[in-house]
Amino acid sequence: MAKLAERSLGAADKGFTGGVVTAVSSNGTYSFTKPNRDSITLLAGLGVDGDVHAGVTVKHRSRVAQDPTQPNLRQVHLMHEELFTELAGQGHEVRPGDLGENVTTRGIDLLALPTGTLLRFGDGGAVVEVTGLRNPCLQIDAFQDGLLKRVVGRDPESGEIVRRAGIMSVVREGGVVRPGDAVHAELPAHPHTPLERV
Template identity: 45%
Template sequence: MSLVLSVNIGRPLHQSIPRRRATGIGKEPVAMISVADPGRKRIEDGAGVSGVAGDFIGDGRHHGGSEQAVYAVAVEELAYWAEELGRELPPGAFGENLTTTGIDVDAAEVGDRWRVGSAVLEVTGPRVPCATFAARMGEPRWVKRFAERGRAGAYFRVIEGGEIRPGDEIAVARSGSGIDVPTTLRAFMGDADAARTVLAAGLYEGKDQRTLVKTAARA
């Protein structure tokens, strides 16, 4: 059965890398989260906007907003990395809002819809690793290692707002887009063939589309 194992939100945490500022990447389990469409990426009161009420986002220019409203990672993936790194990785360790069990998050395709709790979420793409994530993990070559693994978890937009709790079942309606999370991650990490595949599906627009077009043009 596909379930939510944990729901997590981040409080402001200061770290010096990549710049000395607060980040919400260190998330902790809570009893319930309320999700809603936060609108476009922006900065309000010095922070970004999350689709999860009470979830802090330090870098509002690059994170948060409708297309990155909620982030999910499978606990099975946390277990893989815990064994690889020889350290405990509890729910929320990767900065995810939803820690799932019994579902292959990375097999999700862009456009898939998840009904979970009283909310409906839609897959928008992968989590692209960044310097803040690398600093959080404190592991050598973390961005490269994480990207090469290719199982980055999925971002979602909120189609219907609602509440999500641990133990809620996840019901998936497939989009049939054929563009899974690992393919999209490779595209955004600079793989020209993957970028052409994603572009051909016509799933992205704006800045994301321009990034893919530039990557796809490489020989």
């Protein structure tokens, strides 16, 4: 298994943080969950090879209904495994792929990354660019009752909506991604733009 990259207080200033891939998932048909795979292949400008959400234009059905010509900013969905531990403490059993993500990670704060961050995976050459936050829908409650309010809420101080169901990205460089691969984040130049829903 790839060694988990160390994070230091100066890591953000250097432009790099790191973690590890714990699972990869894909599905060739529309389904809320995605089965785990031994590996997935990312295709530049498209997404995960064989996955129903791969493509240059939007593939999520709600987005297609609005405008099928929109660019696909949701080619690859990533989620942090730490969320599953938190949800377990709230009575929800969630495993990698259950919420439809393609790449599950540990040790990297995905939600804190700015827009435009590049994520590089292992030695396979795959690189994705972070486009924004996943905007969870009611399908999450159909999967497990009450789960939606655990992954979407409001900040008690600012009142702003907080989305915690992972991040979305587009593929900049193709390659194979496997569980155990290191993942390194290269932050864009300042000023950083916080993630918004896409």
